[in-house]
Amino acid sequence: MSDDRPRLLDPVFISKLARLDLQARLVVEGFLTGLHRSPYHGFSVEFAEHRQYMPGDPLRHLDWKVLAKSDRKYLKQYQEETNLRAHLLVDTSASMGYGTSGVTKLDYARQLAASLAYLILGQHDAVGLFGFAQGRGEQIPARSTMGHLRPLLLLLERLTAGGGTDFTASLHTLAERITRRGLVVILSDLLDEPEKIAQAIHHFRHRRHEVLVFHILDPQEVAFDFEREAVYVDVEGGPRVTTRPRELRDDYRARIQAWRARLRTICIEKRADYMALTTDVPYDRALLEYLAKRSRLL
């Protein structure tokens, strides 16, 4: 099973599976298998099982009764029970439809969102979903029952890329719409002005939401590894540029890196978490990032 784990987390492999629920289950189970004995196994108020004490474990979870009776050291593990409400915000603007390695950015975002939803519901947290683009958007409010997974996945499957990139306006709308504080997970390519994005994140933070940004780009958008001279057309009706990639490659890469660094800085300033992803990065990195964020919140 462990041998299959990387494959199950590979976006290209997963994207070949037809059903999103199956995709999400495979991803999360593959991910959790890899997390065996990991520190992310949660602690909750509801007892789950005993585990032998290992040096370094916190003493507050030691089962003193067992120790008194049998002189053996066991830790009590609990089923975690939180009131975390996670809101998955998936960008469906036209640029998210771009992909060069068999997976579009939207595909990647969709699978990552499904996996996150599966994981979150598995941890008995509430999860909601927002697919947003300029002027349109669909929403499923956060709930924590596993039965909630199906409508989530159905909505994810319905999401298609299209429309303009007035991304920040949509974020502001969502910030107003989500009333209870929770964890806002943004899955987007963030193709908007950084200052506007900063304002949108600030808006969420102002509403006391925690924010986790998955910045999803296609590998070609980072590397600009094209060879031939061509007219490069903006997918959202932006500029057309005729160029030889090799002439501009270095400068372009430098600018992309600067842009990502700028976004990271903005997130740090706004006390949001930022993770740069490309569609060839396995999902476990994103899932780990989510778990780390969750553990910080609890």
Place this chain on the structure above:
Amino acid sequence: MPTFSFLNPGFLWALPAAAIPLLIHLLSRRRLPEIPFPTTSFLQTLEPREIRRIRLRELLLLLLRTLALLLFVLAFARPALTPADAVTHAAAAVGILLDDSESMAAVDERGHARIDEAKARAAALVEASRSGDAILLASSTREEAPRPDRGDDRVRLRRAVDRIEALPRPASMAPTLGGLRRAMERSPLPFRELYVVSDFQRSNFSDAARAELVRAATAGMRVFLVPVAGSSLPNRAFESIDPEIRPGPEGRGLELRARLVNHASAPSDRIAIRLREGEALIGGGDASLRAGERAWIAMPIEERGLGVSGSSRETRVTAEMDEDALATDDVWHAVLGAPRRLRVLRIVEARGGAPPRFTALALDPSRNGASGFSVEEGSPASLLSLTAGRADVVLLEDVAALSGDAEARLRAFVRDGGGLVVAMGPHADPDYYSRRFFPGLIDLSLQSAARAPDGGSYELRARAAGHPILEGLSVEVGAPLSKARLTGLVRGNVTTPRAEVVVQTSSGLPVVVAAPSVAVFLSSLSDDWGELPFSGAYVPLIRGMVSHAARAESGAPPSLVVGAAPRMRLAAAPSGGIRVRGPRDYVSTATVEAEGTGFRAVALDPAPAPGFYQFDTEGQMLGTVAVNVDPVESDLTTLPPDSLRAALPPDALERLTVLPTTAALTRHLQATRRGEELWLPLLLLAAVLLAVEIALASARRLSA
């Protein structure tokens, strides 16, 4: 204005190839594919600045490629720049005088023959000829006028140059130059160039040859001197062999004398000489000569080795020395007569008492002829019965005057080949000799006898180096002949070049004057005017004069040279035709002419090579003559070609140019025939442009 031209204009058709980079550039700007890309806004900010830079560089690369291709094509078309003052914008009559005289066979220290170098230069001239040119190729040993050849018939011209070899003949520089000049003047072409390809041997460029060069330059021709010899070469050579075999020292054995010359500015090494009859070695000797010295070398020869051929006793002897720079003059052929004594009829006047016998003692001290001379005493009256069979040489010693009959008999004797030595003295009548006796015999006029001033004496000095009269005296020109005092002499004056002053006083008064068969001593051979008979120079001087006078009588013809018709004297005219055979399958018929009291057979064809030439008639051998190379070619001293400019008038100076090296000739031909070729700089420039293009393109790829 310089003229610009292409030597391979056919390549200019490839000029459109220079447009290939431009075409590629334009084709590459076809409709480009559209690729959707979300982050074009990042590209857009980069593009204008970068595109400008890229376009500039692409234009530069395009320019470099186009220029490089253009330069390549132009280089292959061989562009040439002809200076405005080049002589041959139009076709020219080009005369090439190739020196093929014997000296051109000389080999330098590196083993290069002068003739090979000369042929290479002539071939370069032929190669440079153009289609309209008329080429006149002449050689310095053939005097016939050359015929013009078309300049584009290079194959034939090249073969003609290849066929030329150095011949064992002297150069006839003046006649061949004159013939070539006249042939060129007949050419209708406006430009005329005369190239003299030669070693510029000093002896070849006489005043007449220089005058021909001046005539060519002043006639509007451009004269180019092309020297092929880097420097003068030292050379030793035979110049003659005395056909008389003489008794050896003190009458023992036989000896042969050869005259050698050392044309060098340093003394020679020991020169070993071998004498052969056929293959058999019959004698030899060795000698060392000072710088520039000529000397007679006496060598022992075996009597038993002397063979007999035909009806007359004659020996064909070949003298050899080790080969040096010029091999042809290191061999000398001679036909020797039978060893014999010279019979001298000494005529003195009886003046009471026995006359001094200094000369008789000098010639035949033992009175048995062992010295090679036998002396018979006689009075002027005894001349009346003089015949050729009685004496070889008549010596008149202080005879006042001769009777008419005696004088006529003596003249007939000399005419028939007899020799005559006349010595003055206190009794001889200068006026008689000057006015009556000498005319017809020797061109010498006499004045009165003179005594040395203030009781002093005359000092004798050699004037003609290497003259046979001096062969027994090892003296240089201008050196004192003797320390003996000579107090009186008859003042004489040589009137024509046919008479030669051999010995003179330190003040320039002639003492010994020589002409063919005749020698005159202008002082006393007795002790009347000084103590000459007691000096060491006396005996060799007397013997030298008698030998010189007898030489013509000996029957040996004057030295025959290659290129001249072989000839020999005959006592009687043969009844049948005469055939002459010689080396290199030489066969010729001969004509018979009367000569004096005898006859002379002259071959119709010139001798092609040195060697022995045999005359026979109807199976009967008449005799053999030896033909040798002309010694004039042995002196390999070269003339600085620039010195030939001295004779030119100032306005013709620029018409004579010296092309001293192969490179100078090549440059000259390049400039005047093809112009200054520019293909190499163009090719280099194209290579540099390509290198820059590659460097720029590589830098772009690396940065990309």
